[in-house]
Amino acid sequence: MSMSATPTRKEREFQAREELILSHARRLLLEKGFQAWNMEQLADAVEYSKGTLYQHFTSKEDLVLAVSTDALRMRADLFEKAAQFKGKTRERCRAIGFACCEFAYNYPEYFHIEMMLKSASFWEKASEERRQAHAFQGARTWRAVNHIVVQAMALGDLPSGRFTPEQATFALVSVTVGSHIMTQEPILRVQAGITDPMASVRTNQDLICDGLGWQPLLHDYDYASTDKNIVKELFPSASAWLHLE
Amino acid sequence: MSMSATPTRKEREFQAREELILSHARRLLLEKGFQAWNMEQLADAVEYSKGTLYQHFTSKEDLVLAVSTDALRMRADLFEKAAQFKGKTRERCRAIGFACCEFAYNYPEYFHIEMMLKSASFWEKASEERRQAHAFQGARTWRAVNHIVVQAMALGDLPSGRFTPEQATFALVSVTVGSHIMTQEPILRVQAGITDPMASVRTNQDLICDGLGWQPLLHDYDYASTDKNIVKELFPSASAWLHLE
DNA sequence: AAAATATTTGACCAATGGTCAAAATGTGGC
DNA sequence: GCCACATTTTGACCATTGGTCAAATATTTT
Structure with missing residues (x-):
């Protein structure tokens, strides 16, 4: 053996x-x-x-957790890849936004699965091993975002007085998850007149970044060419979900 | 009969x-x-x-949907009550933020249940009657927020050129749901150093409002006294979850 | 090739959402 | 007060399904 x-x-x-x-x-x-x-x-x-x-697998839940962790690992990979984008901190944050869309396109049901995991009975039925693996991949995704936020504050792109890096990261993570879930709701999509879900998610991320005062703000800078570069360099296959006007 | x-x-x-x-x-x-x-x-x-x-009830799912709709009705009631707050549009939006926290305090598991509902198999097992009731209460909550956003744009408090009222409403709804779910995740709470979940939710809402350019912005106006009035007039029992410093 | 070891299988179990014939209860007429 | 009829309640029963384990099958060792 x-x-x-x-x-x-x-x-x-x-x-x-x-x-x-x-x-x-x-x-x-x-x-x-x-x-x-x-x-x-x-x-x-x-x-x-x-x-x-x-x-x-010890249970159906254990199996599902393993699938979820695999997806999460892929997301973390995309995030870490995106974080390497050469540019201003806010552009790199934007790159992560694209990474998350790329991920959501490939795993459209993932966020629902992730929500399911949060329900108590799941974790107790899964094995300790897989619980840890999931926590590990979760930490990777968190770290990828948080790292950029910390750098942005160090460089002065992002005001550091009002919020801690963790608060800023939390705001970004929350808006992203919330937006992905909400865009997948048909009724809300009609109510909100959403035709391009991924664009809505990224818009909401921009609103948080602007709210945080992350320079350069949306109306002070043309992110269109940034977006083109992000797609060209990192996500050439993004045309499937991307609708740049 | x-x-x-x-x-x-x-x-x-x-x-x-x-x-x-x-x-x-x-x-x-x-x-x-x-x-x-x-x-x-x-x-x-x-x-x-x-x-x-x-x-x-036609099924366990039907029953759970009924419970959820009841909670949603209560949330809509709180939203509509909060929307009546006398003040600037952004203050009234803020009042709705408080309403949502008040609700979340009383139904801490509601957002997880709501997520469960989004999973396909639920709706098909529930009765048409209850599905419609749920949609109706959902529309009420949406309308309460959207109405204030529309007014804010009409009054010029909120720039109307960049986003439609529906996009702004969607951003607020997304960040709120996402934040409530995320604050209830123990691991994330530790990672983000969150000690006051409700405050984090409201902070994220503020970030979206600031990002939208909703006047007066957070650092141009002292919302502390607004908050006191909202609590005093609308949610006198909020002390259970409120930690104003 | 036979024995020992490891792996795979599917009959079986327990839990549970859902059904329905029978029992229980209620109602109205006399 | 009693009987016939209608309505409501019940819990034994069913089908599904997550999970188990002794027996069957395959593999390795001697």
Whole structure:
């Protein structure tokens, strides 16, 4: 039994099967949410039996948490990539906004899943291991945003007197999550006359940044060319969800 | 059988029982979320049998939707009451912010329930009647905010060139819901150093208002006395969640 | 090839949302 | 007060599904 860096064939097979299960579970989750499928169906889909699923995951919740954490890891990757964008701090923050849209486009149901996780009974049914993995990826996303905020304050782009970096980060995170959830609500979309959900999310982020006094403010600077660069350099495939006028 | 304004004794009894069921369901929901209780337990609690519950509600989801709509009605009541506050438009918007905190204090789990409702399978299991009731109360809350925004633009307190009233309303709603959800997340609370969740929510609302250019901006005006008046006139019982320094 | 070990399976269990025939209760006529 | 009829309540019962585990199957070792 190898605990070392070189996995045995068995271990590789186990890993491959875990990814197979996760990919099918992800598909079911994105298509049907949480309730509208069961472990039997998943077992059929991956062509293993139910019992085998339970050798990988302690419960349905544990499995869903694993899918969610995978998505969160991808989001953290995008955030960290976006944070490297060369430019003013607010442009880099903007790049993260684009990263989040790119993510939301690929995992349209993720924010609902994330909300589900917040309901108490989920965490107690999941394994400690996966809980920690989720917390770790969550911390990465937080850190990516917070890091830019701290730098912005250090550089004087963002006033540091009124709010702590954490308060500013919290405001950005809150508005982003809230906006993503709300744009996915058909009724609200009609009420608010939203035709481009991702644009609405980014607009709301801009409002928070402006509110924080993050220079340069929206009407003092032309972000159109910034946006073009962000897309060109970081998210060339963003045309699927991006509608730049 | 009376369809008129004067209900028969039977109809009154039916109504009373429905409220009994709803009040117990509300308690269970707030204490345990959705999963951690079942219809049998609720039946025991109200001292009727399971079958009787299903004469009032078509499914567990239908019941939960009814509870949620009741809460939403209360929120709409608070919003409409807050909108009557005498003062500048931004002060009245602020009053609604307080109303939402007052609501959140009384229904701490409501936003999680609301998120649950957004998951597809819920709506299809609920009755058409209750779906409409929910939409109606949702529209009331939206309208209360939107009405102030429209007035603010008409009065010139809020610039009307850059955003439509609906976009501004949407931004406020998004940041509020997002902030309420996020402040209830223990991990995030630690990360963001949040000691007063309601204050954080209201701060985020202020950031959006400032971002929208809603006069008078936060640093041009002392809202402390406004806040005192809002509390005194509208929410005298707010001391439970309010920590004015 | 046989024994030992590891893995996979699906029948089975318990919990629970939902149903419905039967019991209980209420109502009206005499 | 009693009977027939209508309405309401009940809880045994059903179907679904998350989760378990002894037996079957596959793999490795001797």
